[in-house]
Amino acid sequence: MVRFLFGFVAAVVIVLLTMLCCVRFGFVDPRADAEVGVFESKIAMPALDAAVERRAPNVANPIQPTDENLMTGMRTYQNICAGCHGDILHLHAAFGDAFHPRAPQFAEDAPDMPENQNFYIIQHGVRLSGMPAWKQALTDLQTWQLVTFLSDMDKLPPQVSAAWKAAASDGFGSAGANPSSDTTKTKMKEEKNMEMSAH
Numbered sequence: 001m002v003r004f005l006f007g008f009v010a011a012v013v014i015v016l017l018t019m020l021c022c023v024r025f026g027f028v029d030p031r032a033d034a035e036v037g038v039f040e041s042k043i044a045m046p047a048l049d050a051a052v053e054r055r056a057p058n059v060a061n062p063i064q065p066t067d068e069n070l071m072t073g074m075r076t077y078q079n080i081c082a083g084c085h086g087d088i089l090h091l092h093a094a095f096g097d098a099f100h101p102r103a104p105q106f107a108e109d110a111p112d113m114p115e116n117q118n119f120y121i122i123q124h125g126v127r128l129s130g131m132p133a134w135k136q137a138l139t140d141l142q143t144w145q146l147v148t149f150l151s152d153m154d155k156l157p158p159q160v161s162a163a164w165k166a167a168a169s170d171g172f173g174s175a176g177a178n179p180s181s182d183t184t185k186t187k188m189k190e191e192k193n194m195e196m197s198a199h
């Protein structure tokens with residue numbers, strides 16, 4: 001019995017060491033554009049879902065899906081999320097495929113996770129993926145407006161859909177009404193001008 005146990009533990013240690021060596025000595029493909037394999041889809045993704053379910057505080061969405069909240073959520077989404085997650089005119093954002101794991105395309109497949117989990121993911125991002133943590137950039141209210149917009153994305157009131165189409169036709173990051181992004185854009189323009197005059 002003792003010999004069997006010893007053999008079992010030794011086998012487990014050897015397997016773990018072999019796996020560690022494979023990772024450490026470069027046998028893992030580092031490319032973001034490599035095909036998403038079985039490990040990601042069968043193990044990492046369910047693991048992420050389970051971790052978020054376990055950690056996201058069980059809070060209810062404190063705001064209502066009024067036109068005003070949906071409209072503000074839409075603008076924020078169009079400004080900073082659509083480039084990776086798609087929008088009403090660009091159902092599939094090609095840039096979303098530049099990540100490993102790929103960015104889910106919400107206009108193709110509306111997000112169906114509970115709202116407290118979406119709130120948690122938006123605030124904290126997803127480690128080792130392209131999904132940033134937005135807690136520093138967005139207030140709680142802005143984040144709930146985004147969550148509400150995501151929940152209602154496939155059943156938006158006509159006036160919000162119309163405004164979204166108009167914003168999306170101007171391209172990503174151009175929905176306006178977000179002073180911080182306007183400043184960013186002016187700043188980027190200034191930097192571009194500086195760069196050009198330096199040449």
Ligand code: HEC
Binds near residue numbers: 103
């Ligand atoms: C730079 C690209 C990028 C941007 C910008 C971005 N995301 Fe993501 N997002 C990702 C990627 C990649 C994933 C997939 C992460 C994973 O599966 O591990 C993701 C995952 C998510 C998820 C989890 C979806 C699920 O079904 O598991 C939510 C919700 C989300 N993003 C919302 C947002 C919102 C809202 C914004 C804007 C505030 C945003 N994202 C901005 C790349 C991005």
